[in-house]
Amino acid sequence: MLIGLTLYQSLSVYRESVADAARQFESRIGEINAAISQRLLSHENALRGGAALFAATNVRREDWAKYVEKLDLNRNYPGVQGLGFAEVIAPEDVSAFVERVRAEGYPEFNLWPEGKRATYTSIVYLEPFDWRNQRAFGFDMFSDPTRRAAMIKARDTGEAKATQSVSLVQETGVNAQRGFLIYLPVYADGQVPATVAERREQLIGYVYSPFRMRDLMTGIFGSASGLNDLRLQIYDEAGEGPGMKIFDSAADPDSEVDGEFRETLPFEFNDHQWTLRFFSRDPIEALADPGKALVVMGAGIVISFLLAGLVWAVGINRQRSWALSQANVDLLEEMAQRENLELRLDRFFSLSGDLLCTVNEDCTFRQVNPACQKILGFESQALVGAPFLEFVHKDDRDRAEHELKILTSKKVSRTTMEIRNLAEDGGVRWVEWHFVAAEQEPAFYGNGRDVTERKQLEQELHRSAFYDKLTGTANRSLFLDRLKHVIDRSQRYGESYAAMIMDMDNFKTVNDSYGHLTGDKLLAAFAQRVQQQLRPVDTCARFGGDEFIVLLEEAASREDVGYIAERIQAAVELPFVFDGLELRVGSSMGITMGDSRYKTTHEVLRDADMALYEAKNQGKNRSIFFDQRMRTEQMTRTVVQAELSNSLERQELEVVYQPVVALDSNCTVGCEALIRWKHSQLGEMSPSEFIPIAEKSGLITALGRFVTERACEDLSRWLEIGVVSADCFVSVNLSPREFFVGDLVARVQETLERNGLEGRHLRLEVTEGVLIESSQEAAVIFAELQAMGVRICIDDFGTGYSSLSYLQSLPIDVLKLDRSLIQQIPESPKSREIARTVLNLATALDVQSVAEGAETEEHLSAIRQLGFRFAQGFILHRPMPASQMEELLRHEGAGRTAGRRSSAGH
Numbered sequence: 001m002l003i004g005l006t007l008y009q010s011l012s013v014y015r016e017s018v019a020d021a022a023r024q025f026e027s028r029i030g031e032i033n034a035a036i037s038q039r040l041l042s043h044e045n046a047l048r049g050g051a052a053l054f055a056a057t058n059v060r061r062e063d064w065a066k067y068v069e070k071l072d073l074n075r076n077y078p079g080v081q082g083l084g085f086a087e088v089i090a091p092e093d094v095s096a097f098v099e100r101v102r103a104e105g106y107p108e109f110n111l112w113p114e115g116k117r118a119t120y121t122s123i124v125y126l127e128p129f130d131w132r133n134q135r136a137f138g139f140d141m142f143s144d145p146t147r148r149a150a151m152i153k154a155r156d157t158g159e160a161k162a163t164q165s166v167s168l169v170q171e172t173g174v175n176a177q178r179g180f181l182i183y184l185p186v187y188a189d190g191q192v193p194a195t196v197a198e199r200r201e202q203l204i205g206y207v208y209s210p211f212r213m214r215d216l217m218t219g220i221f222g223s224a225s226g227l228n229d230l231r232l233q234i235y236d237e238a239g240e241g242p243g244m245k246i247f248d249s250a251a252d253p254d255s256e257v258d259g260e261f262r263e264t265l266p267f268e269f270n271d272h273q274w275t276l277r278f279f280s281r282d283p284i285e286a287l288a289d290p291g292k293a294l295v296v297m298g299a300g301i302v303i304s305f306l307l308a309g310l311v312w313a314v315g316i317n318r319q320r321s322w323a324l325s326q327a328n329v330d331l332l333e334e335m336a337q338r339e340n341l342e343l344r345l346d347r348f349f350s351l352s353g354d355l356l357c358t359v360n361e362d363c364t365f366r367q368v369n370p371a372c373q374k375i376l377g378f379e380s381q382a383l384v385g386a387p388f389l390e391f392v393h394k395d396d397r398d399r400a401e402h403e404l405k406i407l408t409s410k411k412v413s414r415t416t417m418e419i420r421n422l423a424e425d426g427g428v429r430w431v432e433w434h435f436v437a438a439e440q441e442p443a444f445y446g447n448g449r450d451v452t453e454r455k456q457l458e459q460e461l462h463r464s465a466f467y468d469k470l471t472g473t474a475n476r477s478l479f480l481d482r483l484k485h486v487i488d489r490s491q492r493y494g495e496s497y498a499a500m501i502m503d504m505d506n507f508k509t510v511n512d513s514y515g516h517l518t519g520d521k522l523l524a525a526f527a528q529r530v531q532q533q534l535r536p537v538d539t540c541a542r543f544g545g546d547e548f549i550v551l552l553e554e555a556a557s558r559e560d561v562g563y564i565a566e567r568i569q570a571a572v573e574l575p576f577v578f579d580g581l582e583l584r585v586g587s588s589m590g591i592t593m594g595d596s597r598y599k600t601t602h603e604v605l606r607d608a609d610m611a612l613y614e615a616k617n618q619g620k621n622r623s624i625f626f627d628q629r630m631r632t633e634q635m636t637r638t639v640v641q642a643e644l645s646n647s648l649e650r651q652e653l654e655v656v657y658q659p660v661v662a663l664d665s666n667c668t669v670g671c672e673a674l675i676r677w678k679h680s681q682l683g684e685m686s687p688s689e690f691i692p693i694a695e696k697s698g699l700i701t702a703l704g705r706f707v708t709e710r711a712c713e714d715l716s717r718w719l720e721i722g723v724v725s726a727d728c729f730v731s732v733n734l735s736p737r738e739f740f741v742g743d744l745v746a747r748v749q750e751t752l753e754r755n756g757l758e759g760r761h762l763r764l765e766v767t768e769g770v771l772i773e774s775s776q777e778a779a780v781i782f783a784e785l786q787a788m789g790v791r792i793c794i795d796d797f798g799t800g801y802s803s804l805s806y807l808q809s810l811p812i813d814v815l816k817l818d819r820s821l822i823q824q825i826p827e828s829p830k831s832r833e834i835a836r837t838v839l840n841l842a843t844a845l846d847v848q849s850v851a852e853g854a855e856t857e858e859h860l861s862a863i864r865q866l867g868f869r870f871a872q873g874f875i876l877h878r879p880m881p882a883s884q885m886e887e888l889l890r891h892e893g894a895g896r897t898a899g900r901r902s903s904a905g906h
Contacts, residue, residue: 023439025261025280028230030436032221033267033276034414038434038447039220040182040269041416043080043209044160046071047184049458050083050207052465054186059085061104061125068127070457079219080209081170081179082133084126085186086141087205094120101138111138121151121206132170136210139169141181151183153271155203158192160184162270165236165246168210177212178246180236182270184208190465190477191484213247231259231279234267246274355431355448358438363388363404366443375431375450377424393420393428404435407444413437418451430455468542470520471527479541483551483601490596497594498555500565501608502530504572505586505620507546514581521578522585529571533564549608558593558625565589565623573621586621588612593625610634641697643679644690648702653677655710656879659888660731660850660872663864667892670729670763672872673711674879675703695735704738708751712762714882716755723889731763731793739766740777745784752788759789763814767795782811793850797838807845815842819853819873825862836866 053059053067068083089097101109111122121142126133141147146166154161160182168179188202221227227249234247259279267274355375358367364387368380392400396419403415414436420428431448466478489495511519531540539551555561576583590612598604611626647653657671677685694700711730718724782792793814817838824831842849851863854873863871
């Protein structure tokens with residue numbers, strides 16, 4: 001009977017060994033599954049950090065390289081081939097795109113493959129930019145159907161999507177591997193738009209990562225020894241090309257598949273599915289070795305005979321013999337289970353160098369690996385028996401406790417969380433924890449990876465993405481996001497708010513006069529003063545340059561908003577002092593009261609900007625609330641702009657001329673070219689109405705070219721037919737925007753040569769504001785123009801900054817005294833003395849002077865008495881068309897000829 005019992009127990013031990021091996025096999029499958037999931041999630045987080053970078057600013061190549069370098073892919077993300085950005089390009093923009101990249105230092109860059117397509121998505125950044133990744137530079141990923149399918153899904157959902165199995169363009173054919181890519185879309189304003197249509201419209205590109213399968217798995221599990229106890233095969237359920245298998249951990253992937261235990265599981269990630277196939281190998285199958293059962297059986301037989309002898313010797317009854325036999329079998333079974341458990345724990349601890357631990361059901365540490373000292377600074381034994389939550393930052397403790405309670409309650413078998421753990425030095429370390437419940441006992445295993453550097457980088461990127469680095473205020477992206485939420489609340493609940501756009505009056509003057517360092521200090525101090533006047537719920541953002549915008553939430557009334565605006569303006573009007581330098585600036589402000597009529601952020605900013613425009617027109621340093629009249633005027637300006645553009649194309653504008661007269665002979669020595677516009681429907685438009693619109697819209701450049709070309713053509717014709725002397729000139733006004741266009745000098749030279757004119761035949765008139773705006777650049781342009789013989793005139797002299805320094809340092813030929821001074825001379829002794837001083841100054845500097853605005857005989861008499869030699873004004877000649885100007889010149893020429901003949905006859 002004892003021998004039979006022994007045989008039964010040996011069979012039970014064998015069955016339990018097989019069950020232990022099966023449990024070990026299932027446990028390893030779970031660990032591998034979790035490790036792959038964790039790694040892919042980490043890669044997706046890296047992509048999200050890159051996308052946040054694009055939301056912050058216009059990312060340059062060096063910015064992207066710096067970001068990827070900080071990620072330290074080899075250490076933190078082993079297995080990934082790189083991190084890249086692919087830009088969406090419209091067909092009409094391809095040439096400009098290629099030229100832009102070539103200008104960055106890649107003269108042989110091309111977008112490939114060749115061919116016409118509806119849209120292109122070219123790889124422009126891919127780091128590290130090593131020899132393998134350089135093979136992908138310029139590749140249009142949208143040209144490949146497999147990649148395009150994933151990119152379209154990502155674009156339309158706003159989520160990261162993975163491709164089917166592909167052959168990466170980086171592959172050379174040597175040791176080639178199957179691969180795949182993960183794409184995350186990037187949109188224009190950094191946020192995922194609400195609708196699919198908006199997502200398609202606002203897409204600017206994709207951040208993405210390419211993966212080679214064997215490299216990825218090696219990065220996860222290390223060398224092949226990381227999978228020495230089983231064989232893993234991965235199949236792509238929608239793969240391309242021959243065969244579906246994309247990875248095999250076996251040294252010889254073609255070798256025969258065997259294994260006592262087998263399992264097939266689906267694996268889903270980023271809207272794509274793999275199939276994982278597992279096959280047990282020797283280390284696991286050894287657990288099911290029947291030798292253990294034989295040992296038990298042999299030991300049992302020996303023990304049985306010993307027990308029988310013992311019973312015979314001392315007369316112990318049969319029941320006691322059974323109990324002793326059972327105790328021996330239980331002892332052997334328990335020893336086998338403990339051996340199995342220790343084997344599993346040793347294997348678990350050897351997976352990686354991360355912080356690995358076993359945690360008891362009461363959330364105290366049972367066992368901690370040596371990596372604890374590397375990550376947190378504690379010796380392993382110092383944590384054993386201590387509560388896990390004692391080492392968690394207080395702000396993360398509730399969440400960590402909640403996750404662990406769910407795990408210990410068996411509601412889930414695993415959980416993941418990123419929390420701050422307390423380090424021995426008093427600091428904190430961000431740790432990405434993955435916990436898996438143990439099956440055989442009330443405990444769970446933890447795998448903690450130090451992600452402090454990644455979290456710090458994410459925080460830095462978040463700061464860069466949503467805050468202005470110079471002033472610390474919100475940036476455009478963050479402001480628009482908050483404004484959008486406020487608009488949504490206003491739509492639902494009728495919540496009122498206000499938006500105000502402001503900029504610093506005369507900031508550019510300060511910046512150019514004292515340097516960019518002082519300008520930056522002024523911007524930061526200005527922003528600080530604005531923020532000090534706001535409530536915690538309000539937002540101040542810098543939109544660029546010296547332009548700021550404020551969002552006032554829960555704005556009760558227009559009066560309250562006006563009061564805040566007054567406080568802000570009073571604060572910024574106080575002097576700013578830097579290093580002993582005292583600066584005073586004002587601020588112009590446009591305000592709109594928000595309500596449910598606004599549906600989009602664009603509408604709010606549009607109306608606030610209209611109000612700012614009005615504030616500047618009224619003299620700056622004031623705040624103006626938006627009203628509907630401004631929108632009507634804006635619509636009018638829009639119509640005028642469109643019609644002006646059309647008239648320019650059809651050359652419907654007219655150039656008229658006002659003579660410049662030599663007062664000693666009353667003869668015309670030159671003329672000023674002026675623009676006139678008589679529209680068939682809008683009627684005759686004053687230059688004061690359409691010139692500001694042309695300047696703001698950029699049409700002023702085309703307008704200036706038109707006037708210059710027409711004036712040179714007319715003067716060339718007058719010279720050719722002999723109605724003017726060889727020294728006659730024509731003056732053309734240049735706006736500041738037109739003056740600093742890069743091709744001004746070349747365009748002037750080309751126009752003169754085309755019309756057969758010399759430089760002395762052309763005078764260019766600029767205002768004093770041009771000189772103050774950028775005196776150094778102006779000096780270079782003046783010098784180049786003067787080298788051609790072109791004369792430089794300062795128009796409206798005496799009404800602007802009138803700095804004597806630029807008269808001395810800049811090459812100037814003519815001063816034109818402003819009409820406002822001339823017209824006040826008869827009644828104002830002060831104006832007379834100013835005019836006399838300007839004339840004396842011009843004489844001292846050997847600069848010609850011209851008096852503008854002589855409209856009456858009194859004006860003319862006064863400027864003659866002062867000694868001005870040249871003048872222009874209505875009392876002399878009104879502006880006239882080219883045909884009348886030609887007749888005047890012809891008449892004056894005939895008079896001079898007759899006079900010379902009369903003198904000869906005497």
